[in-house]
Amino acid sequence: MMSGVLYKREMKASIRLLVIFGAVLTLYVSIIISMYDPELSALLDSYVELMPELMAAVGMTAGATTLIGFMCSYLYGFILLIFPMLFCILRGNALVAKYVEDHSMVSLVAAPVKRRTIALTQMLVLLTGTVILVGYSTILELVCGAWYFPGELDTAQLLTLNGGLLCLHLLIGGICFAASCLAPDTKYSVGFGAGVPILMYVIQMLANMGGKVENAKYFTFFTLFDPEGLVARESGALAGAALLGLGGLALYGLGAAAFCRKDLHI
Amino acid sequence: MSVICVDHLTRDYGGGKGVFDLVFSVEKGEAFGFLGPNGAGKTTTIRHLMGFLKAQQGQCRIDGLDCWRDSDKIQARLGYVPGEISFFGDMTGAEYLRFMEGYRKLGAGNRKKELLDWFELDPSGKIKKMSKGMKQKLGLVAAMMHDPEILIFDEPTSGLDPLMQSRFVELVAAEKQKGKTILLSSHMFEEVERTCDRIGIIRAGRLAAVDSVEALRQRHIRRYTVTLDSVQQAEAFAKDFDGQQEGCRVTVATRQSLEEIFMNYYGGRGE
Numbered sequence: 001m002m003s004g005v006l007y008k009r010e011m012k013a014s015i016r017l018l019v020i021f022g023a024v025l026t027l028y029v030s031i032i033i034s035m036y037d038p039e040l041s042a043l044l045d046s047y048v049e050l051m052p053e054l055m056a057a058v059g060m061t062a063g064a065t066t067l068i069g070f071m072c073s074y075l076y077g078f079i080l081l082i083f084p085m086l087f088c089i090l091r092g093n094a095l096v097a098k099y100v101e102d103h104s105m106v107s108l109v110a111a112p113v114k115r116r117t118i119a120l121t122q123m124l125v126l127l128t129g130t131v132i133l134v135g136y137s138t139i140l141e142l143v144c145g146a147w148y149f150p151g152e153l154d155t156a157q158l159l160t161l162n163g164g165l166l167c168l169h170l171l172i173g174g175i176c177f178a179a180s181c182l183a184p185d186t187k188y189s190v191g192f193g194a195g196v197p198i199l200m201y202v203i204q205m206l207a208n209m210g211g212k213v214e215n216a217k218y219f220t221f222f223t224l225f226d227p228e229g230l231v232a233r234e235s236g237a238l239a240g241a242a243l244l245g246l247g248g249l250a251l252y253g254l255g256a257a258a259f260c261r262k263d264l265h266i
Numbered sequence: 267m268s269v270i271c272v273d274h275l276t277r278d279y280g281g282g283k284g285v286f287d288l289v290f291s292v293e294k295g296e297a298f299g300f301l302g303p304n305g306a307g308k309t310t311t312i313r314h315l316m317g318f319l320k321a322q323q324g325q326c327r328i329d330g331l332d333c334w335r336d337s338d339k340i341q342a343r344l345g346y347v348p349g350e351i352s353f354f355g356d357m358t359g360a361e362y363l364r365f366m367e368g369y370r371k372l373g374a375g376n377r378k379k380e381l382l383d384w385f386e387l388d389p390s391g392k393i394k395k396m397s398k399g400m401k402q403k404l405g406l407v408a409a410m411m412h413d414p415e416i417l418i419f420d421e422p423t424s425g426l427d428p429l430m431q432s433r434f435v436e437l438v439a440a441e442k443q444k445g446k447t448i449l450l451s452s453h454m455f456e457e458v459e460r461t462c463d464r465i466g467i468i469r470a471g472r473l474a475a476v477d478s479v480e481a482l483r484q485r486h487i488r489r490y491t492v493t494l495d496s497v498q499q500a501e502a503f504a505k506d507f508d509g510q511q512e513g514c515r516v517t518v519a520t521r522q523s524l525e526e527i528f529m530n531y532y533g534g535r536g537e
Contacts, residue, residue, distance in 0.1 A: 003369060004368075005365060005368035005369045006369060009354075009365060013356075102352055102355070103348070103350065103351075103352040104352055104353060104354050104355075106346075106348055106351075106352070107353060107354070107362075107366065107369075107408070108369075109316075109317070109318060109337070109341075110316060110341060110344075110346045110409075111341050111366070111369055111370050112338050112339065112341045112342035112370060112371075113338060113341075113369065113370075114338045115337075115338075261320075263318070263319045263320060264313070264318040264319065265313070265318070265319070266313075266318055266348075
């Protein structure tokens with residue numbers, strides 16, 4: 001079903017990006033969590049007062065009274081969305097479209113290995129990277145929470161929240177992988193794989209600013225990811241996350257199926 | 267039984283490009299030359315044989331298996347060297363060969379070392395920094411280390427120096443000796459003439475002729491016998507024009523260019 005040798009090679013290629021993004025996440029997550037403090041949080045809230053539109057655009061709103069509420073506001077609007085998304089965009093394109101474009105794919109298909117096996121292996125590489133980034137963030141949040149504010153962070157709530165985050169990144173990874181498999185060349189692979197998630201995020205930023213543009217939220221899948229709702233276990237938020245996850249799996253499947261039927265001009 | 271069988275293969279790219287109703291087959295143990303100018307459809311045909319492209323009409327079979335559906339089974343006994351080789355540029359040659367060994371699930375008893383010695387190739391450098399000739403050698407080692415019964419070469423010597431070209435010709439001869447089935451595409455008559463038993467000529471996506479090398483040679487080499495005044499003159503003439511001398515008589519031969527051969531097959535159609 002999958003090629004262990006290929007998986008190993010691709011994971012080796014993923015490691016550098018994972019380390020870099022892991023380091024950036026470590027920095028941001030630990031600093032933001034350490035800033036949770038009624039007084040310092042007043043400082044962040046004062047930023048929100050100063051430039052409400054800008055802070056709202058990246059999902060930061062004032063007045064969080066719990067640590068997890070504070071994290072929802074300051075981590076789940078930007079940092080934890082953008083970095084795993086960048087990983088999906090970069091690796092998604094490199095796993096299939098780039099190999100077809102530079103003809104390295106010849107080595108993979110001119111061997112007694114089914115196309116399905118190649119597609120599933122590359123898919124698994126992207127999924128593994130996504131799970132590692134979300135899993136690492138979860139551990140980091142738990143450790144930082146326990147370090148700075150013992151007993152403040154509810155593990156079950158955090159796991160629900162990050163389960164939703166994983167579903168969101170499944171969808172983003174699915175978009176990147178499907179684009180990589182379907183596109184006739186890397187121009188379109190990058191165009192769709194990077195363009196669609198970034199455009200959706202920009203629409204989300206607009207919608208967050210409120211007012212007339214708030215209706216823009218109906219045009220972006222980021223709306224389905226509702227951190228506060230997930231923490232409160234609202235059924236709407238849980239359904240949204242499930243929808244994201246299922247959509248992601250469907251897109252991964254679509255990409256793999258397309259690759260199996262694709263004409264390779266290599 | 268034919269090992270490679272192209273049966274009414276058609277792929278129309280529009281604008282007269284593609285291959286049209288192509289029929290030919292390669293027998294077991296035969297070396298078949300696939301000759302045609304650039305853009306005639308050689309690579310397109312080979313991509314169908316490799317299972318990279320799905321036939322629009324007709325089909326390709328290797329060992330009785332469908333080239334699109336059963337490509338993974340076919341690939342186990344097939345070695346392929348593309349014209350424009352490219353590898354994972356981030357690897358060294360040695361890493362690439364080790365990767366391919368693992369990917370193809372080859373045991374320790376494969377021909378990697380023997381082939382590296384044959385081509386006098388040191389694969390320790392980064393592939394990105396290798397010359398075209400070195401990459402070509404690396405491609406040949408990777409394509410042949412599992413000792414395939416069927417070999418498909420797509421313009422294998424383009425860009426190689428003459429020394430390397432004759433190394434390649436020796437290799438093809440040795441593999442043929444072992445009973446391997448070989449398909450070799452080229453746009454140079456000389457190259458296929460030196461290595462193949464039979465030649466198929468393709469032009470504008472259609473097969474113009476299939477003939478034995480001997481028959482083609484007879485048709486396309488013209489000989490002239492010239493009688494000179496003295497043996498000395500004949501000797502000098504033979505030396506200058508690469509002829510066969512017999513007393514005062516010298517026989518010289520001219521070989522038609524590929525274009526002239528094509529003109530012969532398309533004779534007077536104004537192409």
